[in-house]
Amino acid sequence: MSLPSKPAVTSAPVHELIRDRWSPRAFADRPVPRDALVSVLEAGRWAASSNNSQPWRWIVATRDDPAAHAAALTGFNARNQRWARTAPVLIFALARKTFEANGNPNAHAWHDTGAASAQMALQATAVGLHIHTAAGIERDRLRELFAIPDEFDICTGMALGYQGEPEILPEELPARETEPRSRKTLGDIAFSGRFGHAIEI
Ligand SMILES: Cc1cc2nc3c(=O)[nH]c(=O)nc-3n(C[C@H](O)[C@H](O)[C@H](O)COP(=O)(O)O)c2cc1C
Incomplete structure (x- = not known):
């Protein structure tokens, strides 16, 4: 049986x-x-990134090192572990809270780390892989496990790998693999003239 695919239904062609x-x-x-x-x-x-500060750091664990992979899996919360365990690569994205150059707070660190994550997800797609991001992670545990300095926030966990059969998942999760993807309309989120006034499409 072929694996589910979920191409975005867009109001204009996208890449x-x-x-x-x-x-x-x-x-x-x-x-x-x-x-x-x-x-x-x-x-x-x-x-x-803001000022080319490159606030992102990644901690990567692959199944080639089963002990490291098992430890990294415990960095996901229990609900997310149910599926993250199937991924051969687990990555945690960190964001440096201050600029290295002067120690000032970097209000853009999460933005820029998120932008990097988006690029990673698209590159994964380009090479036939998928990424599933999770905010549901055990930050205290991760900080201790990987000796992450206080200077860094722990933003997200990412599961990376080739898509698998939905049936390998427990409980309600197989059905979620084929649930339709949904988004707000462009008119709900893109405005012109004043906030809330939908742009013309
Ligand atoms: C920052 C971030 C945090 C997320 N956290 C979780 C999570 O903890 N658990 C989960 O199952 N999915 C999580 N997701 C996945 C989203 O639910 C998913 O991206 C969204 O429903 C849109 O679906 P799509 O990525 O297939 O377009 C997260 C995604 C992002 C970007």
Whole structure:
């Protein structure tokens, strides 16, 4: 049986990488080649950032090192562990809260780390992989586990891998693999003239 795909239904054509990216929870028991993993990290590295501060850092655990992968999995909350465990690569995105140059607070650190994450997800799509991001993570545990300095916020966990069969997931999760994706309309979020006044499409 073919795996579910969930192309975005858009009101204007978008690049196929944007159309085809989505967040599965079932990942195949198939390793991610090192060059593909490096390409995903590289895509994040080349994101734009305020003052080119590059506040992002990533902690990467792959199933090649089963102990590291098992430890990283405990950094996801219990609900997210149900699916994150299927992914051969687990990544945590960190954001440096201050500018390295002068120690001033960097109000854009989360924005820029999120932008890097978006680039990573698109690069993953480009090489046939998927990323599922999770904010439901155990930050205190992760800080201790990976000796993450206080200077860094722990933003998200990411599961990376090839898409898998929905049936490998427990409980209600298989059905969620085929649930339609939904978005607000463009008129709900893009305005002209004043806030709330939908742009003409
Ligand atoms: C910052 C962030 C946090 C998220 N946290 C979770 C999470 O904790 N658990 C989960 O199952 N999905 C999580 N997601 C996935 C979203 O639910 C998903 O991206 C959204 O429903 C849109 O679906 P799509 O990515 O397939 O377009 C998160 C996504 C982002 C970007």
